[in-house]
Amino acid sequence: MAHHETDVAIIGAGTAGLAAERSARQDGARTLLIDEAFRGTLCASTGCMPSKLLIAAANAAYHARGAGVFGVQVENVAIDGRGALERVRRERDEFVAATRASFEDLPAGTCITARARFANQNALSLDNGDTVSAKSIVIATGSYASIPKPFKGIGDYVLTNESVFEMQDLPASLAVVGGGAIGLELAQAMSRLGVDTVLFDHEDTLGGARDSDVQAAIVEIIGQELPLHLGVDIAVKKSNDRVQLSWSGASSGRREFDRVLVATGRPPAFEGLGLDTAGLELDEHGVPVFDRTTMQCGDAPIFIAGDANANAAVLHEASNEGSVAGHNAASYPSVEAHPRTVAFALTFTDPPLAILGESAGEHALTGCASYADQGRAKVDARAKGLVRLYAAAPHGRLTGAELFCPGADHMAHLLVHAIQRGETASDLLDMPFYHPTLEEGLKSALREICAATSAPLPSGRASDDPPGA
Numbered sequence: 453m454a455h456h457e458t459d460v461a462i463i464g465a466g467t468a469g470l471a472a473e474r475s476a477r478q479d480g481a482r483t484l485l486i487d488e489a490f491r492g493t494l495c496a497s498t499g500c501m502p503s504k505l506l507i508a509a510a511n512a513a514y515h516a517r518g519a520g521v522f523g524v525q526v527e528n529v530a531i532d533g534r535g536a537l538e539r540v541r542r543e544r545d546e547f548v549a550a551t552r553a554s555f556e557d558l559p560a561g562t563c564i565t566a567r568a569r570f571a572n573q574n575a576l577s578l579d580n581g582d583t584v585s586a587k588s589i590v591i592a593t594g595s596y597a598s599i600p601k602p603f604k605g606i607g608d609y610v611l612t613n614e615s616v617f618e619m620q621d622l623p624a625s626l627a628v629v630g631g632g633a634i635g636l637e638l639a640q641a642m643s644r645l646g647v648d649t650v651l652f653d654h655e656d657t658l659g660g661a662r663d664s665d666v667q668a669a670i671v672e673i674i675g676q677e678l679p680l681h682l683g684v685d686i687a688v689k690k691s692n693d694r695v696q697l698s699w700s701g702a703s704s705g706r707r708e709f710d711r712v713l714v715a716t717g718r719p720p721a722f723e724g725l726g727l728d729t730a731g732l733e734l735d736e737h738g739v740p741v742f743d744r745t746t747m748q749c750g751d752a753p754i755f756i757a758g759d760a761n762a763n764a765a766v767l768h769e770a771s772n773e774g775s776v777a778g779h780n781a782a783s784y785p786s787v788e789a790h791p792r793t794v795a796f797a798l799t800f801t802d803p804p805l806a807i808l809g810e811s812a813g814e815h816a817l818t819g820c821a822s823y824a825d826q827g828r829a830k831v832d833a834r835a836k837g838l839v840r841l842y843a844a845a846p847h848g849r850l851t852g853a854e855l856f857c858p859g860a861d862h863m864a865h866l867l868v869h870a871i872q873r874g875e876t877a878s879d880l881l882d883m884p885f886y887h888p889t890l891e892e893g894l895k896s897a898l899r900e901i902c903a904a905t906s907a908p909l910p911s912g913r914a915s916d917d918p919p920g921a
């Protein structure tokens with residue numbers, strides 16, 4: 453049992469906590485990084501990286517099967533489920549090892565392996581018996597996979613992002629419950645890997661898209677690959693060696709599956725943290741009320757970053773928030789506001805879904821481009837989906853976008869950077885676009901916005917596209 457005194461104590465060594473520790477230390481603070489296990493970040497171990505590795509395998513299978521359209525015959529495409537999952541884990545383990553190696557680079561004595569609990573606003577008690585006093589504390593405890601009650605009673609047959617990548621082989625059939633980012637990505641990947649997959653959601657929307665045309669496109673395009681049951685209530689029970697789902701609502705039915713993957717949201721991980729003893733104001737979901745520009749909880753010497761604040765649960769936000777939290781924790785009671793970057797979320801389906809900036813809103817000017825007939829997309833035999841751009845009158849300053857089309861993961865960067873720089877549709881059209889590319893497809897949406905504003909099409913630039921653009 454030891455007592456530790458420090459300037460900044462950080463609870464949680466994930467992406468947010470590591471960024472917080474680094475920035476507080478760079479500001480000259482003494483730091484302590486407390487984690488229950490130092491397993492490596494969620495992103496590397498059970499999040500971004502293994503999911504993208506599984507998607508890569510799935511897309512390899514999909515493209516091999518689809519090569520016939522180009523006159524390339526690939527016979528007998530077979531999925532080695534064990535091999536696919538082994539590669540996921542092998543590559544994933546390298547990402548995890550790199551994260552773990554970064555713990556070892558921290559100054560000696562920085563890391564404490566224990567679960568932390570608030571004793572008061574400046575003190576923590578650890579489950580190894582140690583105590584910590586700190587001038588300020590950063591909460592970076594991440595999130596956990598919530599499992600709705602009915603699914604809790606069926607043991608190992610229920611998978612989450614924590615167990616799905618540990619399977620030794622692919623199941624023959626899989627129910628995916630929850631059509632958010634995790635459910636959509638993994639359902640499509642499993643289906644492409646030959647698993648008989650069905651996706652369920654109690655809402656009638658998928659992937660968090662706010663635009664009804666984009667929603668309709670997601671349902672149509674993903675629905676061509678696997679059955680979707682949206683707007684349904686689901687009951688579940690174990691049935692011999694399988695799981696039986698019954699659903700009712702917008703559709704109804706009953707079916708047995710080998711496994712069920714639950715992806716119904718990830719609330720903040722606050723269990724045992726003693727937030728009540730920290731004297732913080734909590735919102736209706738039990739999350740400390742905090743300032744998005746300083747990451748400070750009220751006026752307390754406590755800061756919160758990453759999935760723990762349930763605000764923007766994606767990696768680059770966890771990293772930036774951690775950096776701001778660490779900086780302000782080090783300088784507390786003086787804190788500095790850092791403007792947020794434009795909201796940016798990608799879901800790595802095929803085609804990918806990108807949601808940027810503000811939603812359309814009542815007064816937004818909108819521009820639409822279909823990718824069902826877009827030149828480069830047709831060349832690549834992946835012509836589907838659409839783009840919706842939003843802009844503010846009177847000049848057509850870009851404010852947001854939703855893309856569900858080939859290349860959306862890359863084109864979204866171009867657009868989100870333009871939004872953050874305050875550029876107009878006309879400004880973007882003044883830039884060169886190469887032919888034939890997916891980016892060219894954005895021009896018709898940008899022109900639509902220009903046509904509705906006082907900002908003219910840039911002079912000296914083509915107002916039409918060549919055939920095949």
Ligand SMILES: Cc1cc2nc3c(=O)[nH]c(=O)nc-3n(C[C@H](O)[C@H](O)[C@H](O)COP(=O)(O)OP(=O)(O)OC[C@H]3O[C@@H](n4cnc5c(N)ncnc54)[C@H](O)[C@@H]3O)c2cc1C
Binds near residue numbers: 634
């Ligand atoms: C399947 C999946 C796929 C994803 N894909 C993407 C993607 O492609 N792109 C993207 O941008 N984002 C993606 N995300 C989201 C992204 O992974 C998270 O937003 C990000 O990793 C959160 O980082 P964090 O630091 O907040 O949490 P974590 O990395 O989870 O860190 C929290 C740490 O806190 C520790 N901890 C918790 N409670 C305590 C306590 N009381 N005491 C001590 N330690 C504690 C935990 O052990 C853990 O190490 C994905 C998430 C999932 C689940």
Ligand SMILES: NC(=O)c1ccc[n+]([C@@H]2O[C@H](COP(=O)([O-])OP(=O)(O)OC[C@H]3O[C@@H](n4cnc5c(N)ncnc54)[C@H](O)[C@@H]3O)[C@@H](O)[C@H]2O)c1
Binds near residue numbers: 634653658659660715
């Ligand atoms: N590509 C990425 O960046 C990426 C990938 C995966 C996850 N993530 C992050 O992880 C977070 C969590 O992902 P998620 O997909 O678990 O959550 P989510 O909140 O995005 O989606 C949960 C879905 O489950 C549905 N749902 C909830 N309870 C249900 C029930 N009882 N029955 C049926 N459906 C139910 C909801 O309607 C919703 O569609 C996301 O918010 C995202 O920020 C990001």
